[in-house]
Amino acid sequence: MAAFQSGELEGREREQVIRHIEQCAACRAELELFQRTLQSADALKPEFDKVMASIDWDEMSEKIVASAWDKRKRPRTLPEREKFWLFSPKLKPVVAGLLLGILVGAVAAWFVFRGRTSENGGVASLFASKEFLDRVDLEIARRETLDYLEKSQAVLLEFAQSSAADGKFRLNEAVAAKARELLSKKKFLNLQLEKAQMAKAKDICDQIELLFYELAAVSEGLTEAERQEIQNLIEDRSLLLKIRLLKKELQKSEV
């Protein structure tokens, strides 16, 4: 009905509606109401025409063009902005997304690593387990002890094979130097043996150390009696035998 009244129907459609209206009183009445409603819409048309007539359209068009050209003359800020393309409005969502991604990644990484650290009990355990470090300590102690025993054995054998000349026993200077060197090494070895909990090895090394103290104290010259006393000490304690056995044991227990 509205389409018919507004002239939107053409040809066959329009003819059909006209034929129907001629025969149908109800639709005719409805159409009349539509016509009166749309005619009332014309009540506003004089007002529209009056307003349209009140406008100087040439002046209006000039004003619009002048305004557009005025904006055109002004230095545009866009090229300046293009230099900082990363901060251009188009890329703002991308930049925001990137920053958000970095932030989320950082937070996630912090949670993951913090969790692992607390599980393993410290930053150091990030790189090696406690068990591994214990084994390293044990191996170092074993090698150092073996070295100490080798050198001590050599010194003791040299001492055992030495003999007195012109009634006065003279300790070979090289043996005395080695004994002093081994004494200082023993101080360092003590820490490692304690750390590696090698009590048996420490006990033997202590005995050797005591002997070296004796040797160092009498380095200027020994009487035969003194030499014999030290020799007895070595034999009584079966130091050379203990050294050999300990060496064997340590060589077997190589990590």
Place this chain on the structure above:
Amino acid sequence: MDRIKETTHDDLWILLEKAKDGDRDAFKTVVRLYQQKVFQMAYSFLRNREDALDIVQETFMRLYQKFDTVDTEGNFQVWLLQIAKNLSIDYYRKHYSRRREMEVEKSVDELDPASGAAASPGLNSDLRQAFSRCLDKLGERQRLVFVMKHYNGLHYKEIAEILDISIGTVKSLHFKAVQNMKKLLSPQLGMQP
């Protein structure tokens, strides 16, 4: 506005191309061709002369800024009226909604129904006021379709393109708009609602 009909599609695109390249006269010709159409659209929707003129100015400023986005194959008038329609709706929502609501609440019933039944209703000032207020009572889309059809002289097809809806929807909205206007104006027109 007859000049629009005289201007062919090709002539128009030549004008737009020239305007885009900085030809002031070409841009002015485009403005002169379409400014009244745009004004009619804005005024019939807002019914305020100054506001409608602002919409006209803003519409052509948008055209000037968006020359690159004009579809050379499409209907330029539809494209331009779409901008005017959007600006009018935004303006209405921002400045009019509440004010018009208050006016409409006291409106139609306060007018003298008898005066509307006079012999020349189209010329009656009360009827004009009543019609104006009834128009404001229509929903946004019904009002747009009604004013485009009756005051802008657009066809259903053009209205459908401007509003980006189907022709069937335009027909339906138009029918509902007229039905509602008929109901609202029934006292003034001396009809049964």
